[in-house]
Amino acid sequence: MTSAAEIPDTETVPEEPSGGGEPARVAGGIPEATVARLPVYLRALYTLAERGANTVSSDELAACAGVNSAKLRKDLSHLGSYGIRGVGYDVEYLVYQVSRALGLTQNWSVVIVGAGNLGRALANYGGFLTRGFQISAILDSDPSLVGRPIGPVTVRHVTELESVITSNSVAIGVIATPAGTAQVVCDRLVAAGVTSILNFAPLVLNVPDGVDVRKVDLSIELQILAFHAQRRFAERFGQESDSAAEA
Amino acid sequence: MTSAAEIPDTETVPEEPSGGGEPARVAGGIPEATVARLPVYLRALYTLAERGANTVSSDELAACAGVNSAKLRKDLSHLGSYGIRGVGYDVEYLVYQVSRALGLTQNWSVVIVGAGNLGRALANYGGFLTRGFQISAILDSDPSLVGRPIGPVTVRHVTELESVITSNSVAIGVIATPAGTAQVVCDRLVAAGVTSILNFAPLVLNVPDGVDVRKVDLSIELQILAFHAQRRFAERFGQESDSAAEA
DNA sequence: CGTTGTTTGTGAACGAATGCACAAAGTGCT
């Protein structure tokens, strides 16, 4: 759930109505729910490729990705018709097509703001940033952290934010600061031209239209888990004292 | 979109059909999409309470939470009818009701497995674990980390996993290990009785029915951002070379 | 070449989520 339901926060510019009864088909033609699953498929494909698989059926790939095979096929059908009936999908070719659809054939420059525990974890997580992303800088306001090497870069002072962004044409900003400074950092990122932001600070960021914010929030996830745990608990034993089931 | 969309992974046990035309109403009566937003409302309510607000209208609260006010009212209506027409909601009372709905009136015991950068970040993030959650232990397999104090606890060896869980009646496990060991850790958590798992490792965990897994995955979020960034880019300038828009 | 078996791609039914728009229900002023 999510993503949650995740759960989308994008402000998508609506296209012309385009007649049909299809499920929306925003510009780019790929529904949000599908976009959120493509990275999962991509990871499964890489795993399969490492195992030496040349082709894969929708059933196998769906099992690896933890989804139902009909959903997988419908998702992939939004990218084009890249399967072979009676055989399956060519792994390498599908990797390329999914990557292209996600925009990973170009390299994206990322700046991380905040070199605390979380920022360090992100910068060090080589596995995360393998393909398509490159950390241009990690910034912090604490002078005692500046100059310290973390992962592929060294910490720079947050005053350099604007110059780092313009000189590296950074398109994605990651906010790993405390909640108190997150909005200020966000405003500066946006003013400097960043239109994609990944927010780890526990607050709702305010951004103008045209800026895409995604949030990752531990406490929210924990609370959702707590809800389900409580529900399971109440189901197993009798109903709780006063649930919302009164007439 | 996190969650957005985030995106559900729960195996919910369907209740009796219950007749009506309402949107599903799983056991507990609260739709998934609503559950995912309740923590956001709760945080906004705490912020408002700190500012000294006694009551709040759906418009204000919706603005704080970054959603549409009709959606907010519909969400809250699933908990019961706790507003006063013409006035709004009593902040303190609503905090209590939302907390109760989420199962935060009891304390949940959490164990973090993996004391690397990420595990340390989580254990130190006091802001995350304020209300309703308590870190019972943080575990790692690296002997050089054992004994080191992190946040409210000290690192213990992962061999103690089972005993920690049973003696603290831990209900929630957080996996902050590398991908290679995540499944093994997961299996051990499940075998020890944990039914709620928050997974930070970049892989799809395999769990039996009745276990609830939520994942937090940086690379997926980045890839979704990249997709939208690419789309915006292609929209601004002419269409890309070959999009999927052929007849 | 036809037949059998496999797997994709998708039409169509269903189910969930969103947002509008308004009646119902309250406050406060005169």
Next chain:
DNA sequence: AGCACTTTGTGCATTCGTTCACAAACAACG
């Protein structure tokens, strides 16, 4: 008490997402 104003709670239409089930397309083999 009556009236004007505010805000909740919800029925309804619409959009979005999932799943089923099957025809179309291909491989393999005799």
